[in-house]
Amino acid sequence: MKLGKIKEILEAKVIVGASLEREIRMICACDLMSDVLSCVQSRFSSLLLTNLIHPQTVRTAEIAEIPAICFMRGKEPQDLTMDLAKKNGIVLLSTSFSLYEASGRLYKEGLPGCSEYREAK
Amino acid sequence: MTPYVKAPKIRELGYELKVRDVMDRNLITVQPETPMSKVRGVLRLNRISGIPVIDKGKLVGVICVEDLVNWLMARADNCSVEEKMSKNVVTLYTDEPLIHAINKLEQYGFFHFPVLERENRELAGTITREGIIRGLLKKLEIDYREEEIRHYRASHVFEDMIADKTSLIFQYYVVGQDFNRAGESASALKKTLKRLGTHPEIVRRAAIAVYEAEMNLVIFARSGEIIVKVDPNQIRIEVEDSGPGIPDIEKAMQPGYSTAPDWVRELGFGAGMGLNNIKKCVDEMNVTSTIGKGTRVEMYVATKKESVSYEVKGTG
Numbered sequence A: 001m002k003l004g005k006i007k008e009i010l011e012a013k014v015i016v017g018a019s020l021e022r023e024i025r026m027i028c029a030c031d032l033m034s035d036v037l038s039c040v041q042s043r044f045s046s047l048l049l050t051n052l053i054h055p056q057t058v059r060t061a062e063i064a065e066i067p068a069i070c071f072m073r074g075k076e077p078q079d080l081t082m083d084l085a086k087k088n089g090i091v092l093l094s095t096s097f098s099l100y101e102a103s104g105r106l107y108k109e110g111l112p113g114c115s116e117y118r119e120a121k
Numbered sequence B: 001m002t003p004y005v006k007a008p009k010i011r012e013l014g015y016e017l018k019v020r021d022v023m024d025r026n027l028i029t030v031q032p033e034t035p036m037s038k039v040r041g042v043l044r045l046n047r048i049s050g051i052p053v054i055d056k057g058k059l060v061g062v063i064c065v066e067d068l069v070n071w072l073m074a075r076a077d078n079c080s081v082e083e084k085m086s087k088n089v090v091t092l093y094t095d096e097p098l099i100h101a102i103n104k105l106e107q108y109g110f111f112h113f114p115v116l117e118r119e120n121r122e123l124a125g126t127i128t129r130e131g132i133i134r135g136l137l138k139k140l141e142i143d144y145r146e147e148e149i150r151h152y153r154a155s156h157v158f159e160d161m162i163a164d165k166t167s168l169i170f171q172y173y174v175v176g177q178d179f180n181r182a183g184e185s186a187s188a189l190k191k192t193l194k195r196l197g198t199h200p201e202i203v204r205r206a207a208i209a210v211y212e213a214e215m216n217l218v219i220f221a222r223s224g225e226i227i228v229k230v231d232p233n234q235i236r237i238e239v240e241d242s243g244p245g246i247p248d249i250e251k252a253m254q255p256g257y258s259t260a261p262d263w264v265r266e267l268g269f270g271a272g273m274g275l276n277n278i279k280k281c282v283d284e285m286n287v288t289s290t291i292g293k294g295t296r297v298e299m300y301v302a303t304k305k306e307s308v309s310y311e312v313k314g315t316g
């Protein structure tokens, strides 16, 4: 699913990033960075849903090659986080939904989690 | 125009490039009082389909082929450009992303737009379909060539060296407790390995392993260093710190075991998964530690094609 479509489903706002053309294949929803690093199996195609807005979240995404992050409950990060995202070409979104609600909406639209994605492959 | 703007790469470039990067700076203009009879010559001479009309430095209109044709068809008397030009001119600013220009061309079906400087609204150039295509192609070619060169140089480094055995060593110094810079070494190493032409999956595994070890260093120790040795067959990574040490390594390796303080947990770390993640990403791992002295995590990732497993081991 195109990131642009996901933005619509989550009624999200774009904080960093110009193009929403990226194809997203699976979702990783969590607030634990080690879980993010261990769960995202496929490169370039996951979206991270998280409550954590500090720079380490973007750093983690960079290392795990996650192209986009969406923050929950309308949280918006500080400049340092945004700068790091810009530098690494990572798209940042912000939705007013909670982690549970956002996950539910995307799951309903057919986007799998990472273990399911692997099975489907 | 529509089909090619749908390509993701072109759209990306459309945001990256600015109108000023592709606009035609060759300013051919006429004045409001220029007679219509002269317009044809100017259009033909410059092979353009429209001319901005300038009055005292400001853009007041555009006269284009269509206006000229209409005037000729009407067989009207000669008159000034001012009478026949379009006055409601759609313009662009030099600092707008190119994608705006592409969208506007599509929206209005025009062939060209005058481009203004945002500060003083003075005419800076014109943007045309040909200009856009030329600009995009040029950018694509430059990007491609730069990447090729960089990649070629680095990925052939091993072949270019004359020795019985060649290895590269990268060293990174890490400051503990500084969360704003945590992960910089892993990030730098990742870029370096990519340039060396290392397989993307290997780069990813090495980067995750180093990142986890670097985060542990930052969280639990005051300082340390990361030494990476790359040779044609494997990557050896050593992360050493002068921190408190680990009392029970076996326990520390268990998923979920963590002594991370609360402030670390608030940042999303301290799930007790780090060492376990490292184990999954690397082919071999040794942890040694002395209480009060420090900890050393040694990791090996095989890079030789035959011996590489491209899947991350286990499930997440």
Ligand SMILES: Nc1ncnc2c1ncn2[C@@H]1O[C@H](COP(=O)(O)OP(=O)(O)OP(=O)(O)O)[C@@H](O)[C@H]1O
Pocket (backbone or CB within 6 Å): A034, A035, B212, B216, B217, B220, B221, B241, B243, B244, B245, B246, B252, B253, B257, B258, B259, B260, B268, B269, B270, B271, B272, B273, B274, B275, B276, B295
């Ligand atoms: N360099 C180190 N110095 C001292 N203790 C360490 C070091 N690395 C790990 N440990 C100990 O081992 C435990 C487990 O480490 P591990 O990386 O698996 O989890 P964590 O860092 O606590 O959480 P996570 O990595 O999931 O964010 C740590 O909580 C800590 O007690």
Ligand SMILES: [Mg+2]
Pocket (backbone or CB within 6 Å): B212, B215, B216, B270, B273, B274, B275
């Ligand atoms: Mg850890």
